[in-house]
Amino acid sequence: DAGVIQSPRHEVTEMGQEVTLRCKPISGHNSLFWYRQTMMRGLELLIYFNNNVPIDDSGMPEDRFSAKMPNASFSTLKIQPSEPRDSAVYFCASSLRQWVNEQFFGPGTRLTVL
């Protein structure tokens, strides 16, 4: 079975540009999570969805960040405009919402903003 799929795997862009990260969760999973990992701040939850509905976006750093989940098999995280401090690895994870709620992580997107 395919795991969580993320694209692109690497993204290098210039400050001010729009960046879109994509995620396909594991088929059948109904919860999706976006995380950001940096050396300074560790692993932070940005936002999560359940059945395509955003449940908690309290981790979204500012209005430059937005996330959507138009259907059960696709989600995007957009940064507009991007800044150098947004450079990080962004992970998407999915789970089947039940008591266990085990989250499975994608390979991540390494974003560098110059």
Added chain:
Amino acid sequence: ELKVEQNPLFLSMQEGKNYTIYCNYSTTSDRLYWYRQDPGKSLESLFVLLSNGAVKQEGRLMASLDTKARLSTLHITAAVHDLSATYFCAPSQGGSEKLVFGKGTKLTVNP
């Protein structure tokens, strides 16, 4: 707000030795997860601990959960080089699906 503290943050040990990583958290949580991350890679789920007193073992790793003490431990038995990685604990926040990750423990196992 749930806060998570892992100790130690860095651990260098010799092959064959035993050691324990500790994960303390600040507020009630009913589930706790352990993940492993190799350098430059994603996070791999190791253990899911769902109740007080839960103990799970896989190979040389054993995880336990004490919800009353708000403490989980990851015990390493007879370490081998392949265990070198960063280990994260993540309790769930309240009754939600939201996980709060510790800073991670970077384990290096030396021959």
